[in-house]
Amino acid sequence: MARIKVVQFGLGPIGIESLKFAATHASLEIIGGVDIDPAKIGRSLDELTGVSTLRGARVFDSIAALLASGARPDVILHTASSSAAASLAQVRPALEAGISVASTCEELIFPILRTPKETAEYDALCRKSGARVVATGVNPGFVMDVLPICLTGVNRRVDSLYVERVVNASTRRQPLQAKIGSGMAPDDFRAKFRAGRAGHAGFQQSLGLLAHAMGWTLDSVEETCEPVLAPATITTQFFRVERGQTCGLHQRAIGHVGGEAKIILDLQMFLDAPNPHDTVVVKGDPALHLTLAGGVAGDSATVAALVNIVPRLLAAQPGLRLMTELPLPSWVNPQR
Amino acid sequence: MARIKVVQFGLGPIGIESLKFAATHASLEIIGGVDIDPAKIGRSLDELTGVSTLRGARVFDSIAALLASGARPDVILHTASSSAAASLAQVRPALEAGISVASTCEELIFPILRTPKETAEYDALCRKSGARVVATGVNPGFVMDVLPICLTGVNRRVDSLYVERVVNASTRRQPLQAKIGSGMAPDDFRAKFRAGRAGHAGFQQSLGLLAHAMGWTLDSVEETCEPVLAPATITTQFFRVERGQTCGLHQRAIGHVGGEAKIILDLQMFLDAPNPHDTVVVKGDPALHLTLAGGVAGDSATVAALVNIVPRLLAAQPGLRLMTELPLPSWVNPQR
Numbered sequence: 001m002a003r004i005k006v007v008q009f010g011l012g013p014i015g016i017e018s019l020k021f022a023a024t025h026a027s028l029e030i031i032g033g034v035d036i037d038p039a040k041i042g043r044s045l046d047e048l049t050g051v052s053t054l055r056g057a058r059v060f061d062s063i064a065a066l067l068a069s070g071a072r073p074d075v076i077l078h079t080a081s082s083s084a085a086a087s088l089a090q091v092r093p094a095l096e097a098g099i100s101v102a103s104t105c106e107e108l109i110f111p112i113l114r115t116p117k118e119t120a121e122y123d124a125l126c127r128k129s130g131a132r133v134v135a136t137g138v139n140p141g142f143v144m145d146v147l148p149i150c151l152t153g154v155n156r157r158v159d160s161l162y163v164e165r166v167v168n169a170s171t172r173r174q175p176l177q178a179k180i181g182s183g184m185a186p187d188d189f190r191a192k193f194r195a196g197r198a199g200h201a202g203f204q205q206s207l208g209l210l211a212h213a214m215g216w217t218l219d220s221v222e223e224t225c226e227p228v229l230a231p232a233t234i235t236t237q238f239f240r241v242e243r244g245q246t247c248g249l250h251q252r253a254i255g256h257v258g259g260e261a262k263i264i265l266d267l268q269m270f271l272d273a274p275n276p277h278d279t280v281v282v283k284g285d286p287a288l289h290l291t292l293a294g295g296v297a298g299d300s301a302t303v304a305a306l307v308n309i310v311p312r313l314l315a316a317q318p319g320l321r322l323m324t325e326l327p328l329p330s331w332v333n334p335q336r
Numbered sequence: 337m338a339r340i341k342v343v344q345f346g347l348g349p350i351g352i353e354s355l356k357f358a359a360t361h362a363s364l365e366i367i368g369g370v371d372i373d374p375a376k377i378g379r380s381l382d383e384l385t386g387v388s389t390l391r392g393a394r395v396f397d398s399i400a401a402l403l404a405s406g407a408r409p410d411v412i413l414h415t416a417s418s419s420a421a422a423s424l425a426q427v428r429p430a431l432e433a434g435i436s437v438a439s440t441c442e443e444l445i446f447p448i449l450r451t452p453k454e455t456a457e458y459d460a461l462c463r464k465s466g467a468r469v470v471a472t473g474v475n476p477g478f479v480m481d482v483l484p485i486c487l488t489g490v491n492r493r494v495d496s497l498y499v500e501r502v503v504n505a506s507t508r509r510q511p512l513q514a515k516i517g518s519g520m521a522p523d524d525f526r527a528k529f530r531a532g533r534a535g536h537a538g539f540q541q542s543l544g545l546l547a548h549a550m551g552w553t554l555d556s557v558e559e560t561c562e563p564v565l566a567p568a569t570i571t572t573q574f575f576r577v578e579r580g581q582t583c584g585l586h587q588r589a590i591g592h593v594g595g596e597a598k599i600i601l602d603l604q605m606f607l608d609a610p611n612p613h614d615t616v617v618v619k620g621d622p623a624l625h626l627t628l629a630g631g632v633a634g635d636s637a638t639v640a641a642l643v644n645i646v647p648r649l650l651a652a653q654p655g656l657r658l659m660t661e662l663p664l665p666s667w668v669n670p671q672r
Contacts, residue, residue: 021492142490146664150486153644153665154478154637156357215669284667286637289629301490301622308489328482328660329489331620333551 003029004310007066007073008045009091010080011035011059013173014104016049017303018077023051025307025334032071033059035080063093075310078103082201084111088122091133095122098130102309104302106202108135109145110209111320123320134321136309136329137302139165140202143295144265145209146323148280152214155284160262161210162281167269167295169248171276174238176298180269181227181246182239189227189246199225200251200267207255210263213324218255218262225251228270236271247271308332339365340646343402343409344381345427346416347371347395349509350440352385353639354413359387361643361670368407369395371416399429411646414439418537420447424458427469431458434466438645440638442538444471445481446545447656459656470657472645472665473638475501476538479628480601481545482659484616488550491620496598497546498617503605503631505584507612510574512634516605517563517582518575525563525582535561536587536603543591546599549660554591554598561587564606572607583607644668 006028008019015035022028033045041061045054060066063076076094081087084107091101111119126133135141144163152158169177181189181198192198204221211218230247233240241247248270255263276295282288312326323329342364344355351371358364369381377397381390396402399412412430417423420443427437447455462469471477480499488494505513517525517534528534540557547554566583569576577583584606591599612631618624648662659665 138490146489147486149666150483150664152667153482154474154632154641155644155667156636156640158667158669213666215672285640286633287630288632291627291629293625293627294623296490296624297622300492304492304621305490308491324664324666326664327662328486328664330485330549330660331488331491331494333494336551 001027003027004075004314005029005031005073007032007034007071007076009034009063009076009078011037011040011048012079014299014303015079017299018079018306019045019049019054020051021303022077022307023049023053025332027336028310030054030057031073032057032066034061034063034066035059036061063091067093067097073099075099075314076101077306078105079306082106084108084115085118088118095125095131095133096129100132100313102306102313103133103135104137104306105135106137106140107205108133109137109140109202110205110212110322113205113208119320126319130318132313132316132318132321134309134313134316134323134326136305136323138296138298138305139200140206141302141305141323143278144206146329148210148282149213149324151280151282151288151290155282155286155288158214158282158284160264160283161214162264162266164266164279165268165295166273166276168273168276169269170234170236170271172297173299176269177236177238177271180248182236182248182271183241184227184246186227186229186246189249193225199249200269203251203253203265203267207253207263207265209322209324211255216257216262218257220256221253222256223251223253225249228268230271234271239271241271248273305329337363339363340411340650341365341367341409343368343370343407343412345370345399345412345414347373347376347384348415350635350639351415353635354415354642355381355385355390356387357639358413358643359385359389361668363672364646366390366393367409368393368402370397370399370402371395372397399427403429403433409435411435411650412437413642414441415642418442420444420451421454424454431461431467431469432465436468436649438642438649439469439471440473440642441471442473442476443541444469445473445476445538446541446548446658449541449544455656462655466654468649468652468654468657470645470649470652470659470662472641472659474632474634474641475536476542477638477641477659479614479632480542482665484546484618485549485660487616487618487624487626491618491622491624494550494618494620496600496619497550498600498602500602500615501604501631502609502612504609504612505605506570506572506607508633509635512605513572513574513607516584518572518584518607519577520563520582522563522565522582525585529561535585536605539587539589539601539603543589543599543601545658545660547591552593552598554593556592557589558592559587559589561585564604566607570607575607577607584609641665
């Protein structure tokens with residue numbers, strides 16, 4: 001069988017992890033990378049990753065430049081933006097050429113929510129060219145959407161969904177500890193959230209995907225995000241947070257249908273959070289109560305979700321696809 | 337939108353539940369039933385179910401007779417056999433006519449395991465006629481196969497899978513309490529299991545489907561089934577079990593790859609079992625530990641899984657399909 005030709009778009013920490021992981025798969029052949037960083041353009045991917053088998057695969061400043069070089073990937077792994085509109089614009093030359101895209105873009109988990117116009121436009125483009133696009137990940141992409149939806153496959157009746165995720169941010173990398181406001185004055189964090197520059201991305205998309213799968217039309221979504229205050233000084237590898245300063249966030253979104261709270265998503269990410277876990281509660285028939293002890297750590301598993309979705313994506317119908325439209329997620333054995 | 341025309345094949349307790357549940361779905365139109373019971377043939381489905389909207393939908397003794405009457409279903413809900421070969425033979429006239437089949441047949445969860453010849457033959461037949469077949473359920477079909485596979489979608493590495501299901505059989509219907517050997521002498525139960533007439537059906541199929549999804553070639557499968565002995569007299573609605581008699585079973589299957597135990601399924605179904613639950617443990621990166629508190633009760637949820645899969649099945653490629661080849665399972669809102 002011919003190997004699947006892969007290009008990695010975005011060579012930040014997640015992109016490099018994605019490349020390294022994809023390089024372990026016998027069925028994948030990495031043929032290039034794309035990044036706008038002048039320090040990376042033109043370099044060979046083995047230099048950037050330390051993976052010697054990637055020698056000869058070069059970094060281009062755009063997909064257009066990559067295609068102009070004669071490279072012809074089957075799929076782009078995209079890890080370069082949280083914005084659906086920006087992500088779609090970035091990969092447009094690939095989509096026009098019928099090349100599929102798997103992305104970690106949070107807004108693309110349920111793109112119709114924020115960018116209905118672009119969703120319709122790019123969906124039509126993909127159907128014409130034969131390309132497929134899907135976004136995946138851990139959150140959004142799994143814990144708060146795909147997993148609860150999968151669970152309801154055995155439900156006769158679903159009255160409401162509740163998902164709770166508690167992350168001990170002390171065990172996570174620097175950007176996450178920064179993102180949750182570590183060390184900020186509580187009011188500064190609140191102001192930053194109100195300005196749309198703090199908080200977990202993809203929350204509303206998870207909620208939208210859940211409502212879509214349940215056939216519920218939301219009449220309103222209420223979202224709050226409060227800082228969690230350090231009860232005492234907390235020191236991590238990256239931050240020192242004094243008592244009373246922000247050590248994380250408590251974000252909550254409630255989706256209402258007919259005045260009833262049908263979907264509640266509750267996310268707590270803070271330093272030294274005790275008992276990290278993911279919990280899904282389905283009220284209905286049967287009632288279901290699922291817990292993932294310890295939770296699913298985001299970064300490393302996000303890269304796995306991205307690479308694991310590739311064969312499913314390439315077998316799907318052309319268009320902008322949702323995770324609910326692709327076959328059951330599964331680990332892909334790298335030796336196969 | 338035109339409603340999906342449904343025929344129910346098998347009018348035992350599960351079949352009747354399936355009919356009643358399907359009747360609540362706005363998108364489904366029940367147009368007939370099939371059963372070999374002379375007491376049911378020719379009767380109207382409203383008499384058998386108490387659902388008045390099913391008046392006029394009649395019971396035929398075979399699919400051939402139903403088709404000869406001019407009925408033209410889109411899908412057959414099949415709940416009439418645990419044997420893949422028998423099930424496929426029962427629905428053959430439908431498949432020849434391009435009509436799809438959703439089944440609860442345990443062996444059809446992974447039919448290549450026991451009936452490779454029939455699997456190839458019927459798969460070819462379906463690809464030619466445009467029909468699709470899939471089997472689903474709770475166990476097999478969800479707890480010990482689909483759910484663990486879905487979970488591994490976020491895995492970089494899977495070293496082994498362990499699934500444990502503990503069912504308190506005292507809360508379940510009579511046939512299940514009988515199936516697990518309630519009231520039998522322990523040696524009689526052991527002899528019955530050795531003769532292939534006791535134990536949980538579909539265990540090996542779940543294991544086969546897991547191995548298939550993980551890309552593992554099993555070199556051996558070891559299966560054991562021991563009676564659980566009543567520690568004191570147990571009285572249920574249906575059985576009285578004396579101390580020392582069989583009050584249930586403990587069944588275990590281990591799949592080996594390269595001499596290593598890669599998949600372990602452990603099923604305990606006994607009267608008054610404490611702490612019923614379903615647990616999935618994925619060893620690998622990340623390590624995952626999932627628990628469904630209380631577990632997922634089989635019968636009612638099996639009917640839900642069967643009806644919920646219908647739209648996914650009808651959108652799938654023709655052929656004998658596995659649950660891993662269909663889109664993510666989901667509840668189907670009956671009002672849609």
